[in-house]
Amino acid sequence: MVQKAYRAQIFHLLDDPYLAGDAFEYFKDGLLVVEDGHVKAVGSYRKLGKTLRASTKISHYKNHLIMPGFIDTHIHFPQVDIIGSYGRQLMDWLKDYTFPAEAAFKDPKVCKETARFFIKELLRNGTTSALVFGSVHEGSAEALFAEAHNENMRLIAGKVLMDRGAPANILDGKDMGRAATKRLIKQWHGKDRLGYAITPRFAPTSTPEQLAMAGMLKAQYPDVHVHTHMCENKDEIKYVSELFPDAADYLDVYEKHGLVGDKTVLAHGVHLSASMCKRISASGAAISLCPTSNVFIGSGLFNLAQLRRHKVRHAFGTDIGGGTSFSLLTTMSAAYSVCQLRDLSLSSMDAFYMATLGGAKLLGMDTYVGNLEPGKEADFVVMDLKATPLIARRLKNIKRLKALMFAIMILGDDRMIAETFVMGTSVYKQ
């Protein structure tokens, strides 16, 4: 069993700081000891340095900070090539950009090449786990799982289920996507670090029959996730109320079909009623907050205070391609602004929690990842505290950890990610 050690500043969260107070550890001169892909120990270099085996090599990163890999709880792999498209809000965005882009994933070559780029881009941004939408094509999820498997990533994905409201060439056929979903679950769910999510895009693109089918699949495979969108945009919400006149509200559409439980991730939730919050909270489902997307496609400002009040679980998603950055740092910065515009100050500890351990909890992977506690899988990033002249100057003069982490989340981006490790293996180096 090979032992490796990494010396740098080290930061991670042990619990939700919003509920548990200062639930973090920080070592100014820290050491992370990894054995067999797992964290063996984390602490101060002074204390842990002497416990190392004589043969252990220490990688020493000066002016760097080691922290857990980022976790992206909502992202679309087939939308890489529409990031930064102009002038649409949600329903037209889908029609004019998303659907044409996703149609290209009929071609296995496009799936493979894009999956490769996508996984590399996640790692380049320090994201070591994600919950990912494919396109409707079985091959899209297939290609993504294969690439994630190559990198040994802990990742959950699914092929989209759609059987109406989009061009015919990207709709599921007569069996409503059931067979493909079952094949993918059997092949990939639980394979090493991979997991499956049943993935109806959202209520407008599934018939009640397909939603019912999805609910039955979920009942059949209770340990897979459900991943969909909800209450992103006001026009969308209105449209859902017209499509499902018998439903009490948008959430009810999913509830009715057995799709809302503690493994359900609802992307966005920008516009939620108190009743929806209460029911989401009671079900154990979670909201993936996607601030760069919400402001870029003009969906609105999510209401963190409301989610907290109702104890609705939440974490961050980039929502590429509606979102504009793969970086969770950029996402945290955008979230801060969204909250400021609603007169709430999102602390650095809360934001880093949501982007790491909180994301892991939301995806049910906190037993394995999310922080650097001994026994966990060694997914971590090494951040360059001198990534730009401005960052170097600004961070140098900050003494308090919370202010330091705050400046990192506001000024940092993918440039700060000097190196990314998955299960103790370096998978990206700047």
Next chain:
Amino acid sequence: MVQKAYRAQIFHLLDDPYLAGDAFEYFKDGLLVVEDGHVKAVGSYRKLGKTLRASTKISHYKNHLIMPGFIDTHIHFPQVDIIGSYGRQLMDWLKDYTFPAEAAFKDPKVCKETARFFIKELLRNGTTSALVFGSVHEGSAEALFAEAHNENMRLIAGKVLMDRGAPANILDGKDMGRAATKRLIKQWHGKDRLGYAITPRFAPTSTPEQLAMAGMLKAQYPDVHVHTHMCENKDEIKYVSELFPDAADYLDVYEKHGLVGDKTVLAHGVHLSASMCKRISASGAAISLCPTSNVFIGSGLFNLAQLRRHKVRHAFGTDIGGGTSFSLLTTMSAAYSVCQLRDLSLSSMDAFYMATLGGAKLLGMDTYVGNLEPGKEADFVVMDLKATPLIARRLKNIKRLKALMFAIMILGDDRMIAETFVMGTSVYKQ
């Protein structure tokens, strides 16, 4: 007279595209010819290449785009070291972060060192002209002018005028800042490419007497600018109405003291009444829109439709340190989101206009800079169209210029600035 030539894609605006339609030029294989620091010619390489002197060396940038240098119409030089500070909205931001930071500029060494960094950072971000706030100290403006002069930049700045509402150590003395302002005007205004702006911070930190003094100075030196803040934040607006109970509104405070004219730049203007818009428009004054600041310190979403309706002149400012980025590209991206949240799509042409020629017009420097028309001073940037893997991939597949420029403004940041030229001299190279 030395002739230099630069071959790359070339883009610039000739007029306001919102009013004048497609008022841009784009050369897929372009050539920019510079003589004696000025643009001699711009056009296609095929056509202009043959007109060069035999001795002229061509710098050929593949996968790069040349465009005019960016123009930042509102930025604070002494706030570099508070960028990304946590958890305050405007009035507390000033008290807790700005005022203590600015107090340090009593020390000429701080002034000089920070001015050096600040000017370098502007150039690193491709910003070749700016309208800049100093601190209350004469030495701050002094140091800034000296550094800008070293780089031969076209830049306007001023020492802040403040005589109340801040700690005593950063208030003007008995003469209310008159003597220092006059000295600075005499020494720097019109010196090569420099200009002066009379710079009362904003109504809450000047007594009516100081505002009257500022107005008299403006009357005495009619060709200097006036640079201040207005209607950034709702609490601020309320506070001004309490401080100036006799004023009809915030703008009236400045109008009464002769501070609103066609050389006045009012930063922010997030919350304006129709009456204020009409009067600003009639006066020829202008609004500097600072979206990264407005969302970061939670001031609100500016109303571009309203400004357009009333023909109020406007361009972009970064508002460092309330703003979070020196990059006008990042500022344009933030502006797009602010507009999307108000259901308006800001086109790439409009945004690039505001960040270049529009900014130059706003600062009264469009005779000299803002685009690459023959005769203008050769302030330009060379942008790397492969700055990141994502940018390279995304831009490669875009065929339409407007979509290309849009993706640049959404995905780009300081990394895209490969080289910056001031008066034909390379002043920054990545």
